[in-house]
Amino acid sequence: MDEEQLFVCGGCNAKMGPGDLKNLLNDLPQNHDPRLLVGFDSTDDAAVYQLNEHLATIQTIDFFPSMVTDPYLFGQIAATNALSDIFAMGGDVLLALNIVCFPEKGSLTTLKKILAGGQEKVTEAGGVIAGGHSIHDHLPKYGLSVTGSIDPHQIICNNKVNDGDVLILTKKLGVGIITASYQAEAVSPEAFNTAVASMTMLNRDASMVMRKYSISACTDVTGFGLAGHLAEMLTGGQHQAVIEAEDLPIIPEAYACAEDLLVTAGGQRNRKFLKERIHFNFVDHALEEIVFDPQTSGGLLISVKAEDAEAMMAEMTQKKVPFSKIGRIQKKPVPTAADIIVD
Numbered sequence: 504m505d506e507e508q509l510f511v512c513g514g515c516n517a518k519m520g521p522g523d524l525k526n527l528l529n530d531l532p533q534n535h536d537p538r539l540l541v542g543f544d545s546t547d548d549a550a551v552y553q554l555n556e557h558l559a560t561i562q563t564i565d566f567f568p569s570m571v572t573d574p575y576l577f578g579q580i581a582a583t584n585a586l587s588d589i590f591a592m593g594g595d596v597l598l599a600l601n602i603v604c605f606p607e608k609g610s611l612t613t614l615k616k617i618l619a620g621g622q623e624k625v626t627e628a629g630g631v632i633a634g635g636h637s638i639h640d641h642l643p644k645y646g647l648s649v650t651g652s653i654d655p656h657q658i659i660c661n662n663k664v665n666d667g668d669v670l671i672l673t674k675k676l677g678v679g680i681i682t683a684s685y686q687a688e689a690v691s692p693e694a695f696n697t698a699v700a701s702m703t704m705l706n707r708d709a710s711m712v713m714r715k716y717s718i719s720a721c722t723d724v725t726g727f728g729l730a731g732h733l734a735e736m737l738t739g740g741q742h743q744a745v746i747e748a749e750d751l752p753i754i755p756e757a758y759a760c761a762e763d764l765l766v767t768a769g770g771q772r773n774r775k776f777l778k779e780r781i782h783f784n785f786v787d788h789a790l791e792e793i794v795f796d797p798q799t800s801g802g803l804l805i806s807v808k809a810e811d812a813e814a815m816m817a818e819m820t821q822k823k824v825p826f827s828k829i830g831r832i833q834k835k836p837v838p839t840a841a842d843i844i845v846d
């Protein structure tokens with residue numbers, strides 16, 4: 504393997520599709536422990552385990568092959584992505600363990616750069632690298648197991664929305680399409696740099712603002728795309744999300760790439776899984792691709808109660824946390840109505 508350049512094949516696009524994951528989890532025996540406040544049965548972002556009345560531990564794991572050639576950058580992106588699940592649930596990062604898969608004959612200089620990039624982000628998140636596990640594998644993969652803390656009364660789950668909630672998204676969409684297209688030399692370095700800046704921005708600041716307000720649900724938008732993660736918020740079946748297409752934040756050039764059919768396999772898996780649950784009120788194939796595009800280290804998708812939405816957005820503006828108001832939650836007019844409507 505070249506000492507400095509990683510083979511590009513992954514990010515959250517490498518995630519198992521939502522259909523296969525659902526099948527897998529359905530057959531996994533359920534846990535019954537009252538201290539497990541959030542387990543895999545609700546397909547939330549992280550597991551939460553109660554330690555005492557005021558303290559719970561929050562745990563998540565994420566790793567994948569690289570979507571960029573630069574090892575330091577890959578380390579930063581993989582760590583930012585792994586840390587994000589803690590922030591999506593309103594938790595604080597305590598410590599992290601490195602997960603390393605690396606070729607036996609690979610350059611250790613390259614691996615050290617990956618780990619240095621990851622460590623930088625864990626430190627920025629307020630955590631500490633406490634160890635890890637490393638195995639040989641043909642394709643380098645990296646990520647973290649992250650442990651955080653949270654007040655058990657303040658857990659922000661991903662699946663309980665309310666009528667009138669406002670939907671906020673804190674990062675632009677299209678990083679999957681942009682990173683794949685960059686390898687095909689089909690987008691500018693500026694577009695690629697925008698995607699990289701987005702993937703290496705921690706969701707911590709957004710989380711710190713969000714948790715001060717009445718939040719019905721939050722998740723981070725990753726491999727299942729905006730549509731997939733929004734659909735997870737609507738599993739109760741009573742509500743639907745109305746997305747305003749013109750308010751969706753999109754990295755410049757991602758739309759043009761989608762028009763040129765520069766799309767990803769993960770996006771097609773997401774489309775196939777979700778097509779019965781989403782309705783587009785217009786014909787725009789490229790925009791549909793953006794909505795299904797797998798995001799690596801995407802933003803927080805926040806369903807904030809209507810009465811707190813303005814104040815939360817004002818504080819995000821004041822704290823320079825980027826965000827877009829992308830839609831709202833409403834009661835389904837009939838039980839058979841689509842879960843997601845794109846207007």
Ligand SMILES: Nc1ncnc2c1ncn2[C@@H]1O[C@H](COP(=O)(O)OP(=O)(O)OP(=O)(O)O)[C@@H](O)[C@H]1O
Nearest residue numbers: 515542543544545546547548549565588723725726
């Ligand atoms: N092999 C597995 N065994 C048990 N649970 C799993 C397995 N793979 C995924 N899960 C669970 O499925 C749910 C959804 O997992 P997924 O990785 O999509 O969530 P996520 O960590 O929020 O994703 P992302 O890191 O991309 O934000 C989580 O509760 C996770 O713990």
Ligand SMILES: [Mg+2]
Nearest residue numbers: 548588723725
């Ligand atoms: Mg998540």
